[in-house]
Amino acid sequence: MFQSECVLSIQIGLAVFIILELAAVYCAVLAVRHARTPQGSVAWVVFLIAAPYVAVPAFLFLGSFHFEGYLTGRRHSDDVISGLQDFKRNYPPGKMENAGMYRAFERIGDIPVGSGNDLDLLIDGAETFDAIFGAIAEAEVYVLVQSYIINDDKIGRRLSEALLERARVGVKVRLIYDAVGCIKLPKTYIETLSAGGVEVVNAHARGGPKSRFQINFRNHRKTVVVDGKVGFTGGLNMGDEYMGEDPKFGPWRDTHARLRGPIVQQLQLIFAEDWHWATAENLIEHLNWEITAAGANKDGVIVATGPGDDFDTGSFYFCALINAATERLWIASPYFVPENDILTSLKLAAMRGVDVRVLTPEVIDHKIPWLAALAYFDEVMDAGIEVWRYNEGFMHQKVVLVDDRISSVGTTNLDNRSCRLNFEETAIIFDKETADQTAAMFEADFARSFKLTTKLADRSFAQRNGAPLARLFSPLL
DSSP, X not given: OHHHHHXXXXXXXXXXXXXXXXXXXXXXXXXXXHOSSHHHHHHHHHHHHHOHHHHHHHHHHHOOOSOTTOOOHHHHOHHHHHHHHHHHHHSOOSOGGGHHHHHHHHHHHSSOOEEEEEEEEEEHHHHHHHHHHHHHHTOSSEEEEEESOBOSSHHHHHHHHHHHHHHHTTOEEEEEEOTTTTTTSOHHHHHXXXXXXXXXXXTTOOOSTTGGGOTTSEEOOOEEEETTTEEEEESOOBSGGGGTOOTTTOSEEOEEEEEESTHHHXXXXXHHHHHHHHHOOOOGGGSOOOOOOOSSOEEEEEEEEOTTSSSOHHHHHHHHHXXXXXXXXXXXXXOEEOOHHHHHHXXXXXXXXXXXXXXXXXXXXXXXXXXXXXXXXXXXXXXXOEEEEEOSSEEOXXXXXXXXXXXXXXXXXXXXXXXXXXXXXXXXXXXXXXXXXXXXXXXXXXXXXXEOOOOGGGSOHHHHHHHHHHHHTGGGO
């Protein structure tokens, strides 16, 4: 009897092993056929064949390479296409010397560059949240809010109270949240908002058999639009840590942008697309598309990128900015895990004499991306790029400055996840005044940072060996 049980156990174990190996081979073939980079293919193939028990389940949830079925409102609505054409005719860009660069960003984001815009830099939590909640309090018709993370803490409850108050007086309030980013958000938070008249939607709410296997794709956008007149986007989610109240991180350094002018309609168009994806409801006719130019007359555009696009638009966004630089290129990102095209463009920019600086945090947020960044620093410093480490708390801003003419503030990190796996957005303003303000902000950040000179070989044993290992996972970071 015992011998029979042992034989049966061996047979079952062998059958499971064979099934897993076959599944691993099948998944490896999918990785080779569909991964967006050779590095991603190799990483998955090695992982799947070497450790099928772990890798096959991981591949089912993390191995999707394209967000199938994502439909964008601007590409499938005659009204929006017509409106965008009118927008460009009524608000043509003023700096025609940038025409070639404008065409590139228009192709990347599928939205035209236009004039009549303004951008105010909002530095850190207090300034950002005061501006956002102040604008919400003045809403007369509708409020659109989207956040990757919402916490049930002071800031999260302040958001809830602000939205419920507007809903009580008849303002239409819509909220999109990401189920992965908000995994800790209690169900009662959503229920309270819904009961109070706020329409709340999970960004991944669309049904279908593949939806549960697409958790690796996340909607990382942060958007607030009030009445189609003022908009906000940038690095800050809705949580107390963004006010610097988490002792683990200390003071929290971040940047948001307040937008006015036609660029606000572009921002709300991106929101409408995400709402349509999650609900199949078209908001176009329910929103204000009457454009009011800002007091300033700056050229600008919203560039929204994501895995639903035909091209690797996140990488294109960074490469377009890098290649546009002739004098300086300053980048602030909490994570530095660039894919090869971006890495090559950065090194070439430095080699042609551009002042390239990358500002990253010394404080650790997520261990693996932090370690992976260490594996890149030697080669970029050898190419002439300055790496600056912010060490007065955690730095989370996503800002790019090109020469004295381009400022970009948004949600896009300089890593593979933002470039290939997340839905992101960034506001780009082509204007010297805004660039000067952005440069001053960078200078203040550099004063709170140190220039990195330590090479990987001089670091601790754990960092010397952990960094190359973490870099192997860069296609997923």
